[in-house]
Structures are given as C-alpha cells and as structure tokens.
Amino acid sequence: MVQLGQLPRKFAPGHRPDDTALRTFRMIGPVISYRKHRALEMLAAAGQRGRADPWFLAWFTLELLDLVDDGLATVWPETMRARGRTVEVARVRITNAGRTAIEGPARFTWH
Secondary structure (H helix, E strand, O other): OOOOOOOOOOHHHOOOOOOOOOOOOEEEEEOOOOHHHHHHHHHHHOOOOOEOOOHOOOOOOHHHHHHOOOOOOEEEEEEEEOOOOOOEEEEEEEEHHHHHHHHOEEEEOOO
8 A cells, every 4th residue: 555645666766667677878979860971971071161062052052051050060151153143052061069970970978
C-alpha cells in the first residue's frame, strides 16, 4: 500500500522500468543531419571565398539557414556582374566551428 506523499516505484524519480543503470551518455557538440553535413562539406571544399552558386543556395536553403543560425556558416551580400547586369548575391562560407563539426568524430560523455 502506498502511503500519502509517496509515489509507487514505477513513478519514483530515478526508477527505470528496465532496471538499467541511471547513468547514460550524452553527445557533446551539435548533432548534424546528413544534408547539413553535406552542405558543410561543400562549403569546406569551396575554400576561403565560399560559395555564391544559386543552385547550391536553392538546394540547401533550409539547411544553410540552420547552419548560419548555429554559427557553423556565415553569409554576406556581394555584388556581382553577370551577363552585363549587376546583381546582388549571398555568399556563404564555413566557419571554424563548422570545420570542427565535420572533421571531429562524435564525442560522448557519461552522465
């Protein structure tokens, strides 16, 4: 019988139904999807100037927004001349944090 103020064992803090240890491991660093990882690899291969290719920007739009928001890539506007017209494009470049994210293996720590 459960007394007032006590929880049954299955609801008690720290109880696990499969009786495994309470210690689990957690990944340190960002978890990157395949598409984000691929976009970072392409940015890393582009070198110091980054990429301003419209097909690349169109194909990876959502991923690039997330990478810029996470600080793994930077974007800045640039004016280019194409076919006699002046156009403004977005140039994307990988940051040092982005290079670390794709080069380093996943690191785990016990908690």
